[in-house]
């Protein structure tokens with residue numbers, strides 16, 4: 324049954340935040356979820372038939388992502404929001420999706436992947452990232468870390484998927500239409516998540532706002548990907564997420580966090596010294612999987628950054644039938660269900676009263692390995708059948724980049740910049756992260 328009021332109160336309270344202070348949308352949602360036992364149902368009845376349920380309740384997450392996962396299909400929800408990706412991406416039957424999933428997961432288990440990953444990492448660090456940082460250090464130039472990491476991940480992923488190096492990671496940061504297109508698409512996708520469907524469809528019809536950007540960006544995206552993929556006949560690109568810059572976004576938050584917590588940086592450098600003594604006082608590129616596997620504290624620090632700044636801050640689902648969630652909320656085919664991993668990472672009931680502090684130690688097990696947290700509490704890579712298959716690759720790449728930079732350079736964060744999240748389907752920094760670097764060895 325619909326409310327008598329056109330929009331319910333929490334939704335009205337959210338609207339000015341969404342438009343005027345969009346960067347606060349994550350913290351505002353977190354605060355409202357904690358005041359409402361972890362679940363809010365926004366009714367937007369007069370403007371749209373879609374209600375939005377936002378939840379950070381572990382029981383609901385278990386229900387939606389695992390026990391009742393076949394009711395909460397991602398494909399149906401994404402069909403509209405991600406229409407720019409075309410039918411092939413999400414508009415699939417359950418059987419088609421299962422088949423593709425087998426292929427994707429098999430791909431990530433292939434030996435070939437373990438052989439090619441270190442090579443690609445080495446190539447992109449040696450030919451792209453290190454020369455840029457060397458050049459910036461010599462010229463005392465200000466660099467945007469976020470742009471650097473996005474370019475790194477774009478090149479590494481293109482090489483992995485198509486065998487083709489787009490060369491965006493070069494001194495001088497050449498213009499890359501593909502990166503600009505990806506940013507525009509992620510921004511528009513976010514607004515499609517939170518705005519009533521009629522509003523963004525009207526924007527699309529009028530060709531205004533983020534919808535206008537989306538049209539141009541989708542064309543660029545398709546054209547360039549077609550070019551790359553046709554360069555490699557037997558393409559093994561594994562899906563749309565492959566092209567997003569999730570790992571690059573996380574690395575940016577990570578470097579900002581360790582600048583605020585210098586003791587963490589000291590411990591990472593100590594760990595490198597202890598586990599890889601052959602690298603002492605000399606330039607070294609970390610691309611060897613055994614070496615990277617030993618960097619447990621670095622892994623923990625990256626996990627901690629992901630907990631506080633999950634790169635997919637909301638996961639979207641739409642039920643294909645009526646259902647009642649463990650929290651008691653009723654949902655149906657017209658309800659957009661959004662799981663807020665951002666709020667979950669900042670929930671004291673899951674992480675304790677120090678949940679807002681950056682403490683990599685919480686990830687270290689008694690035996691000195693990485694502590695396991697259930698994917699329904701730490702939902703940043705998804706949970707259940709749709710769990711991210713790129714998790715291991717993501718950690719390997721992020722550790723390689725972080726260790727290589729920290730070992731070879733000192734990073735100085737420029738003063739006076741405003742660090743706020745951008746509004747996008749991926750949690751980025753709105754204005755990037757400006758830094759200067761100096762070399763640690765001659």
Ligand code: HEM
Nearest residue numbers: 562564565569570634635638703704705709711712713717
């Ligand atoms: C920090 C890095 C990453 C994060 C936080 C992340 C997060 C996620 C999340 C949350 C999902 C599930 C989305 C949902 O359930 O709606 C997902 C799916 C996926 N991710 Fe990642 N991801 C990361 C890196 C990667 C990388 C490096 C790759 C591959 C190169 C990748 C490939 C995929 C694929 C193919 C899926 C779709 C799986 C399916 O539909 O079965 N991800 N990722």
